[in-house]
Amino acid sequence: MLDLFNPFRWKARFLPWQEMDWWLFALPVGLSVFGGVMIRSTELNTPVTDWWQHWLITGIGVVIMLFLARCRYENLIDWHWYIYGVTNVLLIAVMILGYSAKGAQRWISIGGFNFQPSEFAKLGLIITLAALLHSEGASNIFSALRALAVTAVPWLLVFIQPDLGTSLVFGAIVLGMLYWGNANPGWLILLVSPVVSAVVFNAFLLNPYSPEWMAWAVLITWATLMSLIAWRTLPWRWTIAGAFAINILGGEIGHLLWEILKEYQKNRLILFLNPEKDPLGGGYHLIQSRIAIGSGQVWGRGLHNGTQTQLHFIPEQHTDFIFSAIGEELGFVGCILVMVVFWLICLRLIILAENAKDNFGSLLAIGVLAMIVFQVIVNIGMTIGLAPVTGIPLPWVSYGRSAMLTNFISLGLVESVSTYRQRLRF
Template sequence: MVDKRVRRLRATTMNHFVRHYLNILKKLDWIMVGTVGLISFFSLLSIYNLERGGQIFYFRKQLIFIAVGFLLMISLSLFDYRSFKSYSSFTIILYLITLLALSAVLLVGRRIRGTVGWFSFGGIHFAPVEMAKLAVILLLAKYFSLRHIELYRIRHLVASFFYAGLPVFLVLLQPDLGSAFIILVIWFGLVIVSGIRFRHLVVILLIGAICFGATWALLLKDYQKERILTFLNPQKDPLGYSYNLIQSVIAIGSGQVLGRGLDNATQTRLHFLPEAHTDFIFAAAAEEFGFVVVVFLFALFALLVYRIIRTGMFAPDNFAKLFSLGISLMFLCQIVINVGMNMGLMPIIGIPLPFMSYGGSATMINFIALGILQGIRVRSSRF
């Protein structure tokens, strides 16, 4: 009799948990999941074409990154995001670990293309700057959600800049101008929506101009300055600093309307286009698939950003709203800068294209961010 009751209780408990998690899965934003899946598909297709006939090393690793990323996203949707809001120690510890990692990478990190920004563990590289973006968004969302009614006080504005400025300073020492810029844009965007006096905004812009000048004079290496300047006049050094830019524009133009196909994409297949699996994967996709697919990719990225913003609009509290805004700014900045780099409209500063560029660190952090967003959606009564 007792055994039957125990078995019945276990079965009831199990059924309760199964129904609970099925209800959570039903509330996920499956449009967002499908959008990321399609973008990842084009990423894998481009990387595979680049390595076709070889050992498809990058393809296999990116496939693993994406598969693990999807599992992380679904798993984190079960996690109650309010823990980040309710327990300050959790968010602060993550932020401090990030600062420690950014400091340590300057001492023992691996230098790739002039930037000391990666820890190397065997064949795996980890870039702590990607974790820094997420940690800063979490911390600022928590801070502004508590202090938004007092943001007119300059001390709260200064404190928020301090939280963003510390990782920015460490990132500039690598030096990684692009990631530092994105963190600052995230901070600035959250400050604007949280409420700020006009005179404080003017002061921020003036200080920003001064800091940019100091960064240009003291922190940027000569090759980084040349990268920034040569995009204004690519023909100045076509075989040097402008080479990547020129080859990228050629690849995009040669794709025309329907693309050259996987076999005839000579810029990509013959390796004229450098970093075709990372910074210039957009140009590789444009050559292979053409204008039609490029427009489709633009639509997918726009839909992704819209779904993130929509999650924030219907979020149940200020923390969730600000976090959603921060993530949308992070993705939007990376998309605009990367595509601008590929098209010759912006200087080449090494920003990956979300869910398309090869890279475990960025891919995992992007999926983790979406997992937290899915958790926000699941716990909102508006969905």
């Protein structure tokens, strides 16, 4: 009987987890509990979903995370092509067997449980890229191109669902992991330069106060700058002209694509700059979200007391726009505390990446970091009017079963990196 109170016995039970990063365990779990409280607050008067499922999925995610923390993450190197294949098969299956909602075909139903393959595809991509880059890194141009080619397949499958938000997350993951894999920063600039060309060219071209020649002058200047970067960073001289041509072409293609977009699609992309242009349509979410966050002021109106939140002026407030409820009911202080928690999570991920015993574990941590950072920035940005509405949830806080499980599985792999790292104390 006395053995039950033996501290050495209980210490032995937790021995497999003694090297876990407990901050990285506690902070996301705390965010998930907090998220359940806020989801319940948004549904007091008009329930949209069962808010307690958020906590249920959190419990399942924690069990999976603790299990994965005991498994050796290095074994994934031998399985990365199988994981990559399953990822792409699921993305194809959702196009054939899945069902549509809100204009996109993203869900598969198995036994009454609906899940999004695109959410788990983020983790599949992280594992695959980490396995490809862990030995050679991305300092070799061919290794970097191979990583991009591998990313292109699931990215295209997600993009045509269509799921613009997740496809952007894929881009953030591959850029972050290439950078950590010692890719030349110039290559990464060249990689995103055609997108910059399209955005900047159209921004000047569509501005009624800007003459057309100014748009072309800016585009040509940018293309020339990219040519100089190609000359300094790429081994082939012909890429100088190629970089110039691709950026000019990027600007033109961006303009052509803009012209063929329907009016509501154009509004969705630019209304965050001036949502008052369509206050009852595409700009409605942004206007109501800004009103809610602004009305919270410093300390907030109090839990369950937000007028915008309780009267449901903001659609999808339990998912994509959960941050607006935080801003209204908990105020500026609540918003800052949430962002500090995310900052601490990211800090722990960076520390683990720096102290991992091998490149594979380090790259896993950085891939998860890139995924989380991008989603947090875009989600908070769209609720305060600094980014277009893309449907990206706030990790661990927004309601979403597939997203929640993906986040906890990702943390489980990172905790495995911590558990089996060299015995370093930090």
